[in-house]
Amino acid sequence: MPIKPVTGEPPIPVDSADDVAVIVEHLARGDRDPRWLGDHFAFLAGTRPEWFRPYQERVVAELLDRFEAAFDDQLLLFAGAPDDSVEVLARRLRDGEELHDVLALAAIGTEAARTAIAEAVRGGADRAVYEDTGIWIPTTGPAEYRFSTERRAVFLELGDFPDADHPVGLPIDRVVTGASSPVVWHYLSLGLAEVPGLPAWPTGHAHLVAPASIGHWTLFAEPAPDGRYHGEQVVDDDPDDFVDAPEFGRGRVVLRPYGADLVYCNGHVHLTPGLVGTAGGPPIGLYPNPSCPSCKRLMFHTITVSSTVREYGDGPRSLYLCEECRTVAVTATGWN
Ligand SMILES: [Zn+2]
Incomplete structure (x- = not known):
């Protein structure tokens, strides 16, 4: 099995879109260690990230505080998330910066998301937290990825x-x-x-x-x-x-x-x-x-x-x- 959860507990399969529904349900119920789930999400990002697309909005809106995935995996899982998700994250960031909100917004990559990052930083948000993920905020225009998502x-x-x-x-x-x-x-x-x-x-x-x-x-x-x-x-x-x-x-x-x-x-x-x-x-x-x-x-x-x-x-x-x-x-x- 290519999933080797860091918690030592055995993994469950992520071989179909239905399997993804199961791991998102575990995330929603909070009945498994977030790190155990995180290794399943990493596998999903490395194999079939498009299967996560139906869950992007729900995870951003409700489940992000226990969603454990590295930024390079989030880039694939949240890529192209709808503008509604961008608005949810931008609003939360205005109320107080949390790293999981920053990373999810950074991962979406759409023009709306990159514009929201640029506006946040020009409005006084911490530039370094975005630069540490490889995102550059120019003087004008949307933020830029200084890496390939491939x-x-x-x-x-x-x-x-x-x-x-x-x-x-x-x-x-x-x-x-x-x-x-x-x-x-x-x-x-x-x-x-x-x-x-x-x-x-x-x-x-x-x-x-x-x-x-x-x-x-x-x-x-x-x-x-x-x-x-x-x-x-x-x-x-x-x-x-x-x-x-x-x-x-x-x-x-x-x-x-x-x-x-x-x-x-x-x-x-x-x-x-x-x-x-x-x-x-x-x-x-x-x-x-x-x-x-x-x-x-x-x-x-x-x-x-x-x-x-x-x-x-x-x-x-x-x-x-x-x-x-x-x-x-x-x-x-x-x-x-
Ligand atoms: Zn130069």
Whole structure:
């Protein structure tokens, strides 16, 4: 069974639209642990999110306070919810901000919902709570998603793959131009065209790389015409006595759609064997997302993987773009 509830209790099937009615009924009665239900909703988001559509309005109106789903799953479950739901949420937010209302409104994604977010923030609501989910509020107009709602599960395969679309463990001189670059480690390169909804990127690939640091850091760089980075700047550096291991952990990642072959537990899919992260989808939301050093716009999230993709440091590694300024940012954070 791909649903592995974090509570340890056995799951129930989510194989038909009727099964969805059963889990929503449990939510309404409040007779099951919200986390147990949450892993069923995560599976639903990863397999047949359209089956949730008939329940969007009711869950927003009546059941949101015990609806436990991660934001990336809510994006699929609440996508396109009716304007009545937007009005319910906007009204509640005017009466006092609750995180579950913020996330549901952020997840709907319609112009009405994105306009309501922009109006709330311009009216004094907390901008950071939206930016932490990857949503940018420009000076005018609706809020913007700075991520693709399409997700791909990222799997690691070790070995020699000279023509890999998404190589892991390239020599440093393949990914940076300067001999004095602060970059010492290559996790992976992402071919951006394979994830629907990512911005057009002139060099095709962006590189997830690291400086000699095991702490929290952000690295900004610009791609040269051949795709290699130059002008690297490292922020919040916590320097490390780095020892190179050029042959270690070389391979590739492959991207697969979400589906019933992943393991859904505790609101994520990280227990799936071989899975190292997610391409597309929103940023993980545990830490502030980078803003473009040039234009200050929130940068576009492309992929987040665990440092275990090619072991160096410890924690999530994320890659962001500013498609206007052609700037990349890589961030490293610890596990919570
Ligand atoms: Zn920019």
